[in-house]
Amino acid sequence: MKATLALAWRSLWARRFGALLTVVCVALGSAVLLTAERLRADARESFVRSISGTDLIVGPRSGSLELLLATVFHTGTPGRGMDYSAIGRLAKLPPVEWVAPLAFGDNYRGYPVLGTTTTYFERFRYGRGQPLRLAAGRFPTDVYDATVGADLARRYGLALGDKLTLDHGHALEAGGHGHDHAEMPFTVAGILQPTATAADRTVFVGLDGIEAMHIGWDGELPPSPASRLSPQEARLQLLGPERVSAALVGLRDRAAVLAVQQAVARDREPLSAILPGVALLELWELVGAAERVLRAMSWGVVAVVLIGLVTVLWSGLDHRRREMAVLRAVGARPAQVASLIVGEATLLTGAGVALGALLAAAAAALARPWLEARYGLVLAGGFGPGDLALLAALLAVGVVAGAIPAWRCYRMTLADGLAARV
């Protein structure tokens, strides 16, 4: 094998231009596969880590998917919500460290408005434990303060001090009435850094802001124009929230998670508590079809590249019959002559895969600052064992693909013997 690998190298060197093209093809294919696999893994990771540091999500008893979509992705609303007194009962459970109430139900140009407390901004984590960070300004402190996500700020050119008018309902399309809360404009007090989570497209306000907007409302019915309050009048009538949509809960001791879940289920209100990590993984399995398509496509690229490799080696054999016969005459066995082809495939694939890994790493290094700044998407750095396994798999597939022309070479060499018929 050593003898034939050295010969394979010399043979490729003699055809270095064509060989280089093949190597570049293999490199591009491997780079596409590696990058796609990494993006896939990172997308899954980023999805599953849309929320971290939160042990339980508590909300009205309904589907866990509904609760998850509302609290993590800020879409829809979890049923009728829960009485604010339940937040106090939750906070009193011994293992509970913090409770962050969430109130949904309004929108800004169709984007969700989330009313919450300072606990949320202190405790909420996403990704690998990153907190929400401000690009400018502050988190909501005043009743009419709004802190906006990075996407919203960019899309609508929002700056500190700008006025926002919010609408009632989840989205303009789905029952927004058009500036239902027009008489109570909010002020942009802060702008968040990108997070690659739903926070980028959310307007954050205080719970008291939500309350102020809805004074005098009867359920979904706005007050009559005559009884509408001015922002200053509303300020004076704030009594504390009556209802919220759901709550994020952090525990002192993660081991108590089941006990707290049971305590929530026994509450006098019909509540349920879900584990966000588990629910997110379930949801990913549901929406993971795109992931499988991406994977199938990148392996498709690899298949095309390998077919090209086999074609190059296969069509080269006809020109090389004489060379094979000469090798046979100097004592190479047919299997050794065939292993020359496998050796060439190994060298081509090996060089291509190595170059592809470099390309993928370079692309990731170049794209990382941009992805992080623009989308807040944090790529995993370096090559993990998964990447190495993938590289090894590629190399193995290349060697196996080389066996196809090598088999033909073996048959030809055996049939030709020493007679170099060309």
Added chain:
Amino acid sequence: MTATLLSVRSVRFAWPGAAPLALPDLFVHPGECWLLEGPSGAGKSTLLQLMSGVLLADAGEVALLDRPWREFGGAARDVRRADHIGLVFQMFNLVPYLSALANVLLPCRFSARRRARALQRAATLDAEAQRLLAALGLDDAALIGRAADRLSVGQQQRVAAARALIGAPELILADEPTSALDEDNRRAFLDLLFAEAQAAGAAVVVVSHDAALRPWFDHRLRLGAVA
């Protein structure tokens, strides 16, 4: 040393779809020079492939060093051929992407015996290859480092001869080795081949239809045309 190096006895061989060839008996002893003559189709090349163990006879026996080729499996025949036989063809003898020197060294890559015997004659394989090339009139370092496909046909044949001789195989088999050469080159090539083969104690069997080669050989065998 065995008395008979190569023996061909009552051999018949048929290519698929062709009339069977009956080949004459032949006994080659160490150091002998044989010319196998005959018109095209007389089975000269077939006999060469039978002698080198690439083909097996349908009937009769071809034996090298008293061991019939039939006793060995395919891989063992390959090893045996690499160990004991040096081959020279009509043309296109060389691996095009290797240098002249690397071409000469090829048998030492595949045969441990040839490598060992070459090292008995010189300190390194390169030195032995250079010695043989120099003896065959190729002593220009630039020339022997050149890729084989950039040598003239005459130079290529001399490289092929050096390759057949390296590691002192007992038998040199050559198939029309001079047909691509002009008169002067042919003369020089054969003189050098025989001098080196004699120095190494190797027997030479040349297949050719060229009657002009006769003066170089002590033994001749004429193959008849197929009826």
